Amino acid sequence: MLLILAHRHDIAARELAARWNGDVILLTPADLHTERLLLTVSQRGRARAELRSRPSVTAVLSRLGGVGPADLDHVDPQDLAYAATELDAFLRAWLLAWPGPVVNRPTATCLNGPGWRPEQWSLAAAAAGLSVRPAHRLVATAGTSRSRLAPDRAVAACAEPNGDPARVTVVGDRCFGPVPGDLGRRLCALARMAGCTLIEAIVDACGTVLHAGAWPDVSAPDVADALLPFLDGAS
Amino acid sequence: MTALLWGLPGDPTMTSVRRALSRIGVPFLFLDQRQVLAMTVELSIGPAVEGLLRVAGTALDLAGVAAAYLRPHDSTRVSAVRDTPPGSPARRHAREVDDVLSAWADLSPALVISRPSAAASNGSKPAQLQEIAACGFAVPKTLVTNDPGAVERFLDRNGPLVCKSASAIRSRVRRLDRGDDLSGRLADVTACPTQFQRRVPGTDVRVHVAGAEVFATRITSDADDYRYAARQGLPRARLEAIDLPDGVAERCRQLACKLGLPVAGVDLRVTPDGEWFCFEVNPSPAFSYYEADTGQPIAAAVAGLITAAVTCAQVAR
Numbered sequence: 001m002l003l004i005l006a007h008r009h010d011i012a013a014r015e016l017a018a019r020w021n022g023d024v025i026l027l028t029p030a031d032l033h034t035e036r037l038l039l040t041v042s043q044r045g046r047a048r049a050e051l052r053s054r055p056s057v058t059a060v061l062s063r064l065g066g067v068g069p070a071d072l073d074h075v076d077p078q079d080l081a082y083a084a085t086e087l088d089a090f091l092r093a094w095l096l097a098w099p100g101p102v103v104n105r106p107t108a109t110c111l112n113g114p115g116w117r118p119e120q121w122s123l124a125a126a127a128a129g130l131s132v133r134p135a136h137r138l139v140a141t142a143g144t145s146r147s148r149l150a151p152d153r154a155v156a157a158c159a160e161p162n163g164d165p166a167r168v169t170v171v172g173d174r175c176f177g178p179v180p181g182d183l184g185r186r187l188c189a190l191a192r193m194a195g196c197t198l199i200e201a202i203v204d205a206c207g208t209v210l211h212a213g214a215w216p217d218v219s220a221p222d223v224a225d226a227l228l229p230f231l232d233g234a235s
Numbered sequence: 236m237t238a239l240l241w242g243l244p245g246d247p248t249m250t251s252v253r254r255a256l257s258r259i260g261v262p263f264l265f266l267d268q269r270q271v272l273a274m275t276v277e278l279s280i281g282p283a284v285e286g287l288l289r290v291a292g293t294a295l296d297l298a299g300v301a302a303a304y305l306r307p308h309d310s311t312r313v314s315a316v317r318d319t320p321p322g323s324p325a326r327r328h329a330r331e332v333d334d335v336l337s338a339w340a341d342l343s344p345a346l347v348i349s350r351p352s353a354a355a356s357n358g359s360k361p362a363q364l365q366e367i368a369a370c371g372f373a374v375p376k377t378l379v380t381n382d383p384g385a386v387e388r389f390l391d392r393n394g395p396l397v398c399k400s401a402s403a404i405r406s407r408v409r410r411l412d413r414g415d416d417l418s419g420r421l422a423d424v425t426a427c428p429t430q431f432q433r434r435v436p437g438t439d440v441r442v443h444v445a446g447a448e449v450f451a452t453r454i455t456s457d458a459d460d461y462r463y464a465a466r467q468g469l470p471r472a473r474l475e476a477i478d479l480p481d482g483v484a485e486r487c488r489q490l491a492c493k494l495g496l497p498v499a500g501v502d503l504r505v506t507p508d509g510e511w512f513c514f515e516v517n518p519s520p521a522f523s524y525y526e527a528d529t530g531q532p533i534a535a536a537v538a539g540l541i542t543a544a545v546t547c548a549q550v551a552r
Binding site for chain 1: 377
């Protein structure tokens with residue numbers, strides 16, 4: 001059985017669970033208090049994660065970035081922030097120690113992949129040989145809203161006719177979306193650099209990456225089918 | 236080239252590093268978090284990481300920062316922001332300043348003490364234990380669960396236990412002994428997985444790693460948690476500088492390096508039979524508490540790292 005961990009409003013995760021009907025369970029952070037969760041760490045650091053209430057679960061698809069107070073409705077309001085932070089800390093260690101496949105493995109900053117900010121995805125994409133627009137952010141006080149760095153660096157929008165941006169999903173070394181093979185291979189390289197099995201990117205008609213992240217639409221049938229071998233441990 | 240320090244002026248650890256840098260004469264800007272509402276920050280990521288910081292008439296080109304020492308608190312809790320309503324422009328601005336400066340700190344080629352992504356390793360103590368053990372330290376046998384029955388069995392086999400937070404939230408260590416009445420005490424466990432550890436007998440040693448330098452402090456206290464001895468009606472902990480066995484000092488250096496932390500506080504305990512356990516690594520240690528009692532020059536060592544980075548950058552220009 002597969003476990004999908006997702007926020008309660010994650011429609012794509014619910015559609016995926018419906019598509020994989022029968023051999024999958026979807027749990028939100030609020031659902032977890034009715035399950036029996038265990039993590040043990042031995043004196044030599046060997047960790048073992050268990051979901052004792054669902055012993056048939058073998059693999060986990062994580063759609064959680066982190067756990068916040070809004071994810072929990074069974075906790076006393078005065079304890080919400082603490083409980084959310086503790087559950088987040090537990091899940092991080094539990095997913096790292098899970099003995100079967102986890103897509104995407106958590107890191108210190110995120111329960112699903114590297115938790116990079118847009119600037120970090122942009123740098124990694126450039127390092128993977130992809131064309132990117134310079135990432136720019138201005139946090140200004142009133143009266144100082146004019147950028148000092150950006151004006152001379154504005155990048156012209158893609159002038160390609162019929163050029164709607166394409167949404168691309170990478171699953172392992174497969175790329176789903178209307179992009180040429182070379183671009184697809186570089187996006188797969190970006191996923192490897194991010195330590196992810198599953199990422200998405202939005203690419204304009206000129207091949208420039210406008211966005212990358214670890215929350216693709218997993219309900220798309222071809223993506224859902226491509227994910228299964230990774231969760232079965234066959235890939 | 237310069238150094239950037241970011242934090243609160245009332246923080247004794249930050250103050251001791253500022254004083255040490257002033258004594259050396261290395262140029263630095265102290266970014267006072269209380270002025271967050273007056274800060275403008277720009278970050279641009281292209282072929283290089285560039286940024287501009289403006290506050291109270293001062294402008295700093297972030298590309299000219301060769302070293303940064305960060306001890307920020309949550310900027311939404313500074314006095315100018317904390318009483319504003321949720322969702323207010325002031326709160327949003329404070330959060331965005333924290334986020335953009337953290338982004339810069341993670342991406343800048345400068346020496347950053349410590350990068351937010353590296354400091355996050357302390358956010359899950361059971362996850363960090365696995366990294367600690369990989370450096371050769373013993374770690375306390377640990378159970379994290381929401382199953383009260385599993386806690387009772389763990390207590391039977393491994394008691395006495397201590398209960399403490401699994402996250403970076405500072406919590407008071409509580410003790411559980413075999414034979415305790417657990418009926419009320421485990422009620423909250425079902426609501427949220429809770430961390431229990433076998434209690435390791437022995438003497439606490441706090442180690443501060445600053446680059447290649449290692450400062451060890453032995454802590455003598457009868458309290459379950461020496462930081463809160465007074466709350467148990469016990470005298471303040473006694474702190475003494477000690478020398479670590481070479482192998483232990485080297486393991487501390489390796490551990491800080493593995494976690495990506497130029498400066499770290501490593502919590503050790505040596506058992507009566509000489510085994511060294513490690514409980515956790517603090518990525519932003521408040522070392523002034525230890526320095527005040529022992530006279531160990533920890534702030535000077537941190538300032539030395541910062542000075543070396545600024546000097547090297549100046550020479551390379």
